[in-house]
Amino acid sequence: MASSSGSKVGVEGSIPQSMTSRAPTYHLMARPAFGAEGRRIRLFANHFDVKLTMPDAVFYQYTITVTPHDVRDKNAAQSKVYGRKIVNRLFEIYSEELKNKRFVYDGERSLITIGPLPQNNFELTVVLEDSSARATAGGAGDGSAVGGDQKRSKRSGFMKTFTVAIKFVAVFPMRSIALALRGSEREDGQSALRVLDIILKQRQAERGYLVLRNCYFDGNHTHLVDVGGGVCGGRGFHSSFRTTNGGLSLNIDVSTTIIVKSGPVLEFLLANQNIQDPRRIDWEKAKRKLKNMKIKTIHNKREYKITGMSKLPCDMQTFSMKERNSKGETRTVEMTVYNFFQNIRKITLTRSASLPCLDVGKPQRPIYLPIELCHLLSLQRYTKGLSSQQGALLAERCRQTPHERMRLIADSLNDNRYDKDPLLNACGVSIDKRMTKLTGRVLNCPVLKAGNMEDCIPRNGRWNFVHKTLLEPCELLHDQWAIVNFSGRCDLRHLSRELIKCARNRGSNIEEPSVFLEEDREWMRSDPIVRVEKMFKKIEAKFTGPPRFILCVLPEKKTCDIYGPWKRKSLYQFGIVTQCIVPPKNIRDHYLTNVLLKINSKLSGINSLLSVECKRSIPLISQTPTMILAMDVSHGPPGSSFPSVAAVVGSRHWPLISRYRASVRIQSPKLEMIDSLYKPGENGDEGMLRDLLLDFYKTNGGMKPAQMIIFRDGVSESQFMEVLTVELNQIIKVFEHLGDTTMPKFTVIVAQKQHHTRFFLADSPENVPPGTVVDTTVVHPRNYDFYMYAHGGILGTSRPIHYNVLLDEIGFKPDDLQKLVHALSYVYQRSTSAVSMVAPVCYAHLAARQLSQCFDLSETSGDELPIRAGVPQLPELHEKVRSSMFFC
Template sequence: PPPAEGDLGGRGRQKGAPGPFSAESKAKYKSTCICFLCQMICGHSLIFFFFFLEDYQVLCKIVCLHMCTFSGTTGTPIQLTANCFRILSRPQWVLYQYHVDFKPQMESRRLRSALLFQHETTIGSARTYDGAVLFLPHRLHNKETVLHSMTRNGENVQITVTLTNELPPTSPVCIQFYNIMFRRILRILNMQQIGRNYYNPSDPLNIPQHKLTIWPGFATTILQYESAIMMCIDVSHRVLRSETVLDFMASLRQQCGNQRFTEICAKELIGLIILTKYNNKTYRIDDIAWNHTPNNTFKRGETDISFKNYFKTVSVVPSTRGNSGGKPFSFKEMIMKDLSTHTRLTPDKREERLSRFVGNIQKDAEAQAELDKWGLSFDKQLLNVTGRILRGETIFQGSRSYEYNPMTADWAREMRGLALMQSPPLSNWLVLHTRRNYNEAQSLVQTLSKVSGPLGFRIQRPVVIEYDDHQESLLRVVVILSSNRKDKYDSVKKYLCVDCPTPSQCVVSRTLSRPQALMAIATKIALQMACKMGGELWTVDIPLKQLMIVGIDCYHDTTAGKRSIGALVASLNQSMSRWFSKCVLQHRGQEIMDGLKMALTAALKDYLKFNKCLPSRIIVYRDGVGDGQLHGVVNYEVSQIMDSIKSIGQDYEPKLSVVVVKKRISSRFFYHNNGNVLNPPPGTVIDTDVTRPEWYDFYIVSQAVQLGSVSPTHYNVVYDTSGLKPDHMQRLTYKLCHMYYNWQCWTHFIYSWFYAHKLAFLVGQSIHREPNVELDDYLFYL
């Protein structure tokens, strides 16, 4: 049947709840469903329906008049490999699902497992049992099998094993089973789980000068992709401190003394994750009991035991403090540089490590025996995929246009000496500095005057003021900060973004202490200042008319009662160089789109005021959400967006697309050229094989990296009534990667989303209040 009332169609492929189907009704239902779908081919809307065979779903794709496929065709083909290995199964592979019932009932799961596994000769050695459901790779002789066991107390127990399902390899239950089974393989290889990933503690990388240890590991997931069921695997690293918590506390006491030790120690430690090496388990520090000593006791079973005696019974190998907790480490640049030599792998090293790992699984006798029990194996080769390289964009700046080197994805050199598209003059402004930063302030003012002329950005001589170096004196100034202390920056931004709405620029004096780089630094500062005043730097050709691009991101403010902060930015002109920005603060647990609905309504009214018309097409790029939340994005957030549109007028019906953007993904792609393994060139699009069958999705490599492996960005079109072909959607998305005004190069994300991210981050980190409405039309947060 069609989706229930309230569910949204669009091009997003929405799943319904699976229902029961008898074997004799499958063929008739399939025929009826397809006939119904054929009648729905019309116009530019694309709707997806699902029918289910038993407990697994089959996707029906409707081919609309405007689009025959979810893959593009433009661009130069390029052969790549992906970090995916196919799951291979023996012919006619089926997973058999059984329900297990005990009489009398056994409360203990461990006891239930022990009683069931007494019958290995009947059920076999290959089995997975979670306490209620039993999975077997073979079918038992009878649909219902009755077994008898006896407990240690001599109690007779009847076990009834009933067949409930026969699951094909593509069943969602089988996909879940594959992941469970592979985690078992990783444990066989003596890898330890921390968080979601597994690491190898027997092969650590030590950085003794920083008291750090790196555990190499892997992030894995097995899913149904477009071409096959595959395991996506990527290299992961866990950075741990090799000092104990006690060592850290002792060092902290030496630094801060006894007076504020307990306060600072609690601030540094509470929320962190520690790992105890005697059992390789992780624990979160929730509190510190300052009134307890090692002689205090606690209940262990039926007896009391002191902490001192308890730890005498376990290994005394020191614990390790990890960075996986709620508060990240504050690494210095030198530490990050040393870490990157171990963690930032080049494409050839990354691919070699992945292939070696899968090879090690096949060489390990115990791991291979476990796979053989279930009739499963992994392909020995990485997956071959075909991508496409989109042509480079022409950058328009002022009255000039220019091309850039597509391999470096950088046009900082090409833009030098060219006037900006538009930049209001800066005639009345202040520069404030401390007494010790007088020379840096004078150098900055002089250099800004030199670099602004060729940009067409007229800057008059500022009023230069010296201020005292303490927080209270910064409340009404724009300032060269003597250090990067957060409280000083926060006080400036809070006053100038809320109380006295004024574009501001903060510069740390250390940034200005390198004379050889001062011209480049001053140029970037001048560009930022021009942006914050409403200037327009450059653009690319956007062929779609009356288009509004919207970016949405969320931030959770932990310092203000964990409130949700939603940021929305929306383009106001054809060149995508002017923006409306709005940030809303809501209480913890409140749906973020409640406030963003009002923000989008305000953006549409601002667009109307700016252009004397409303946009005919709106494309929303939303920050990445988990796969399980996609249905909520469509059914809740899209409806909120539609309500915002309807509030403008009943006759206003623009075409709408909603795209979920994911940056933190495990997918990697490698380009083989003349025997070398390289990163794919910028502009590479992948929309086959590694995409998901139930989604309209694609990957774009939109940046060049000098070190390590490039990370693609994943785009999932969850709702679409635009009528745009995949080529058009991919090309437009790629164009928008050129428009982030903080960098004169491609970015690996859509700039509309990143503007929203910058705004939400500024409010959540520094302001904790909604910015003044007078700044809504300015990029004051860059």
């Protein structure tokens, strides 16, 4: 691509309507070379070498279609549990017809055999005796449940009959894995790897483990930690085969998920809502929490899936049932669920009379069970969101030191005894029991510049401002700011004095505020929106115009329900920069310094810069106008239909790489690709990137970026090409829309945090030191990637960030790119420590999170935000704060 030399452009000039996008075709780039700079250290990786002793083995893939003879068995035919039973029974019954082939089944539609079946197509019949709990799920004939169709209970022996169609699809030779290890991009190599992963998955499913993709969890109580609310953190393990630069490996790691505590449903609801009296249960909330959970009844030991709840309590909810008199005549009568169990089934109900029943039927055929007879099954994943307290407790109780994690990984490998697995043996797979040894490199930490251009040299990824001042401190005059207090525990005058003292020690001129506002006690129990409205009326009465800054004291951290309405009011309506705090009892200088760093950043100050920024000596960046973008998409809690939040931050004031501006949009739920980078509308481009580009032009005297470095967070390997074909092409369209005939050079890097590769020092129980980079042995055999520890881990085992370079038109040398990524972890203005991921991505996280707190993004938010194409639309940030780092 041709590069602009930084020429000036007409920002508001005419836009060629006929211009068409160049729509280039991209491919994932190959690794150009390996890095060499840095101090060498010896490491272990949680990868185990895999040898293929039978490379000529061939996998044959077939699709399986299961059709029930009775339409009422449709759900069973689609169930993974039933699917495995059906396929296992199929190979038992028809072992001769299928030539006793070893098989792998993914629980859905794929069947893989080692070697071919005698025919390409089969259609076979399988009969299963239904010993499961849902044998009479529709009837009351045995008192298992009430409501629905009683005829179902008459099905003799509860036999289920299925037709199983098997159809040949493809061949995957094991030899293709060897080609993938040499850098081949053939799809059958990845398909063969997926087969090996399915073998692992099938093994754990047969052992009764909870299977979540490539993670496995058992019901061992020693692996569960209570985090409150009726849920536990369940410790399991992850295992997957990986093609690496050093050969085929098995990646094993410790994994954690949230599991519902087994036991009485009623006890779960009381714990989940943190109450003791069942009469205080919020049943609408309970209905949402329980939906799709599996239960077992204590009176007949049958299993069901919860589909809803009765609208009436147990002693008022009726259903129709047939009864026969002494003459043999039948009639239909209405009976309450409570009376049925008490009088017909002779089961004493002590707590259910006034409580709703659980519905385990279908919308048109409800089936009711008294709640006290129902127990939640073990090993059920909890897919709803955790509170901040639960999240903190989970992190604390599931944390392991590097030494402990190494031991747990070794135990997982030994416990699974992969060397005894007949399918792996049949494939000729041999797994080494020793962790992979490799060499890492520790890069020198970058030097920072503080006030008076004084050097600030980090140690172990940390630094401080003791005896130092801020590089560009802000100024707040007496009548420009206020302190407001929603907490009755804080002395505002004392807080003000201490903050001003700290600011002056850091070179910032902050005068005592003209206004101190306390919340009226009468409003403390009101709705948060009302409390915020009342406080802003007080502010308006004290100031002739909006103040420049407000320090807001909240009563509690993170969970405070005032935060969202407060930020919405200040940022969107009044255009006021605010900083929310929950000060500790003993306010120390370190705490106030961290608060000051955030305030200074929001008010356009600069806390520190990289020395190479000041000297204009960043390779390929300081010499050519360069813009850095970071993009992220934040999704709602698992299982929710909340809209997703897309955030993009862009650098400004080139050649600086420490100042950013944000643009945020709401998009469809679970949509990972950002669809509004370029969005043509009635008034031109209404997308996210346009304002960031115009801001770059403005802060650089009309200079456009000749280079653009794009960091993308949150996408998986399967989505790498979409980043290039969907998102990058949108960015190109924005430039074309602004009238550019030449495009900047692009470098696109994906940053991944959600992976399972960990590194351990070979000669120390401590965490890997900050600055460690690994780009050999366990990296991709062809693609351009590397792992980096930019931060210094204190608690638990540090996790590296996996950087994948998809495109590099700028042409960085590997060492220069790795040093740039390392340096970008030191420009995070909110703290005095390096962050694990580059600072621009962290800012995108913050911007997305703050927006989701400002607005209720649940399905009830339609009355609060305008809707377009079914997605809520955000109002514009107030022009006074639009270009600030309000998200800091």
